[in-house]
Amino acid sequence: MKNIEIDGLNFELLIKEEDILCSIKLLSQKLNDSYSGEWPVILVVLNGAIFFAGELLKHIDEFVEFSCVKVHSYDGKVSSGNIIIDYIPCCDIIKNKKVLLIEDIVDTGLTLDFLTKELKKRGAKDVECVTLLFKPHKYNFPNLPKYIGFNIRDEFVVGYGMDLNQKGRGLKNIYKNINN
Numbered sequence: 067m068k069n070i071e072i073d074g075l076n077f078e079l080l081i082k083e084e085d086i087l088c089s090i091k092l093l094s095q096k097l098n099d100s101y102s103g104e105w106p107v108i109l110v111v112l113n114g115a116i117f118f119a120g121e122l123l124k125h126i127d128e129f130v131e132f133s134c135v136k137v138h139s140y141d142g143k144v145s146s147g148n149i150i151i152d153y154i155p156c157c158d159i160i161k162n163k164k165v166l167l168i169e170d171i172v173d174t175g176l177t178l179d180f181l182t183k184e185l186k187k188r189g190a191k192d193v194e195c196v197t198l199l200f201k202p203h204k205y206n207f208p209n210l211p212k213y214i215g216f217n218i219r220d221e222f223v224v225g226y227g228m229d230l231n232q233k234g235r236g237l238k239n240i241y242k243n244i245n246n
């Protein structure tokens with residue numbers, strides 16, 4: 067498979083679409099086993115998780131309640147370390163409810179920790195996370211995401227919803243940066 071270039075950076079294939087789809091199916095089976103009959107409210111973390119969430123939601127209970135949250139912290143390839151809320155649903159949707167966040171990628175864990183605290187402050191009873199990708203070597207918090215598709219190294223990735231400067235989200239496979 068050909069390498070690709072986005073904004074002057076080079077990327078090579080990391081995870082093929084068919085492996086992504088297999089992993090999502092396995093994750094959906096785990097969620098169905100864990101939550102059958104008592105689904106939490108699902109919050110999709112935009113923008114990166116849209117592809118993952120779209121595929122995952124095909125395989126789980128059709129009547130599950132869901133909404134989205136949007137935060138940002140990244141500027142290009144670098145996290146600013148500051149999380150800014152662009153959108154969070156109103157309290158009625160989360161108050162006294164269990165929440166499952168759908169994330170594209172958990173890196174340092176700052177976003178997940180921030181969202182967990184923010185949602186609990188707004189009345190969520192409990193917050194868990196399913197993430198397609200996880201960078202265990204960069205993660206800085208004690209509680210791991212509960213459901214993980216792939217553990218990856220400390221590398222910057224694009225594709226399957228994940229971007230560099232809003233580019234590359236539409237790529238069907240996941241690619242890693244090979245500039246370092």
Ligand code: 5GP
Nearest residue numbers: 171172173174175176177221222223228229
């Ligand atoms: P964290 O707060 O865990 O450090 O980072 C979470 C957010 O940073 C993710 O939701 C994603 O938006 C962004 N991010 C972290 N690592 C990567 C990466 O390798 N590629 C892309 N495109 N975004 C990333």
